[in-house]
Amino acid sequence: MMSSTTSRSLMLATGLATLAMMQPAMALDAQTFVDRIAAVYEVGGYNITFGPATLEGDTVTVDGATVSLLGLEDESWTIDTTLTFSGVAETEDGGFTAESLTIPDIDTEFAQDPVGHLTMTDVEANDIYLPPADAINNLALLESVGSITTGPLTVTRDGEDFFSIQSISAVNEFTYDDADTLIDIASTFDVAGISANLQTMAEEDPEAGPVIEALGLTQINGSISQIMTWDMTDGHLVIEEFLFDFDEVGALDITADISGFTPQVLDKVAAMQSPTIDLTSEEAQAQQMMVGMELLQALTLTSASVRYDDDSLAGKLLDLFAAQSGADRAQFVEGLKAMAPQMIGQAGIPALTDMAIPAINAFLDDPQSFEIAVRPATPTTLLVLSAAAANPAGLISALGLSITANQ
Template sequence: MMRINKIQGLMLASGMATLALMQPAMALDAQTFVDRIAAVYKIGGYDIQFGAATLDGDTITVDGATVGVTGVEEPWTVDTTLTFTGVAEGDDGSFTADALTIPDIDTEFAQDPVGHVSLVDITATDIYLPPEDKVNVTALLESVGSLTTGPLSVTRDGTEVISYESIEAVNEFSYDDANALTDIASTFAVNGIWADLSTVSEEDAEAGAVIQALGLTEINGNISQTMTWGMTDGHLVIEDFLFDFADIGAINFKADISGLTPAVLEKIYAMDAASTGSTPEEQQAQQMMVGMELLQALTLTGSSLRYDDAGLAPKLLDMFAAQSGADRATFVEGLKAMVPQLVGQAGIPALTDLVTPAANAFLDDPKSIEVAVRPATPTTLLVLSAAAANPAGLISALGLAVTANQPSAE
């Protein structure tokens, strides 16, 4: 009987010792997870200090965080619980999590007038953190699959002044046979943006009068972006970066650039990190060195910035004509006479010849205007910067074009 009691006692002691050893290990796993997040985002210039992290099954809850950003004096405090679900550790020491959720925001941010903001359904999904020895820029790029929110509402003394329906940012990753990241396809959208600008006059009477004159007391629109990015050659294609607002207009930016590889990004981020504590002279020298490397590494295939009017330009012309005491036709003719003089101040006749016809066409019939650069062949930024010594030659090297009221070139 004494031997049985001793065995039972040893088993109980062993069990308690095992439990005691397991608890620090569980806490360490949670802490290791958040430390890995901080390490990944530190590469991008973020200094994240997480609160206490607790593990429960495959869920890690974190008691808030403080986020500092390189170049920004005041850190941002996240004073709420962060919940990571579906957390798993890989055999290689990597981590994955199904989702990060943040409690809905419903709080006042000002007192006079009373400002209130609410934002719901804040979620990040498909989180990946590499092993400790593989924390690099690529890891930062593939750390999150999607980030979404539900509706945002901002009120002023109980009246809604700004809202949107949702934000959706989605990344799709492609990998080679060795499981190395090869391509990223990204979409981003802010849907259903709405703002009431009728109260601007209470803060700025002059701006309020302009808003009233243009009929912009309420605006509605969307922001969207579509992009692909190859890691091997750094081929970045921004297919659309569109700001589209009803009864105002749409601004769309497109670009096709090669050479923006993770290695190049690494140098940019390293330069930002090294600038902390450096003298202005040291910062300038390092920026010049990295700048030259970028100019040599990046190749421009094409880029464009286009504005399609949806009613704003005619209203602006009418308003300015009325302020000048002339009718619109007379006012437009005066503007057209000024265009060559204004552009001519650059001292580049070729630029004046390029811009004037498009500007005149837009003033006569404001539908669209586009500025595009399309070199005959993809050209490094270093070659283009050297061509800048001869502005007329640079215009030719860039394939610079300014057009008005023409269909968008896809």
């Protein structure tokens, strides 16, 4: 038979081993977790105060929160619902991860006269990462969430449909090197099924109403989408698409391709935007100027463009303004075409006038598309382009500026 001393020793050893294995789980503290979230988002200019947080297993439940912008604490937004973080774990270096954040469906009034009612369903964030306390920076803010999605959002005004969205989706795909350093972000952002009913506004506003009716904008439908990649190593940022597309209105697409926007540059820009800095002081202004010069030197432009594709809005505007002037559309367009050279010529850049007028005339005659693009022959720093601005004609050439219509 085992002696009592041996038995007690084994029980003590077993207890110590069990306690040692439990330490990582016991180290997870709900308050520390939500405090870390607040610290990460403070870098982005947000002041978040969470309600009481409790831990059960690997789930942290938070009783609401108050959110405001730093420096604008009097204009806060209260989240009066339960926030549930699932799959929460602490990393070896003192950071945190969570599989998801979910909140109950929202169904609330937000205004009384007129009565505004908001509903929103299926709100969820996934793949949450919070760094150790000593590694919080702007890059940590960028990689804090893998995706945010929602279901339908609706806003009613005095019980009538006013605004709705079918879904929202923001997805980030992160690439890391062998040392677990973030090297690339690929992002997509989609707001699908946007619908706005402007009939009530048209009925209530004596000035806007006739315009809304004439343009056929009592009901508008569309979507917003963005595709972007960002390489951390050389700061190569490519906005492949930033598209606002609305039926029977038109589509506006913005693209850009720049290099040099590294995390270090981002940190410098963010530091100068801190609400604690007195921008009226000479020291702060001098520092801003230095940062501005560093940005001009660091950032390289490969291309950028703004393109509008008409879906009847331009034609309706021309018809409306022609009617208001007492002329038919053809006469009104000819008048605009006669005025355009003088208006563009006020810039004092003949090369710009020569480039812009043919495109403007073509679009006025037949509104299909209009694009302004810059594509330097070789990628060029913004500092070089700024220096070229002393000679506007030279700047047009350096930028590779083009203005085209209906192409």
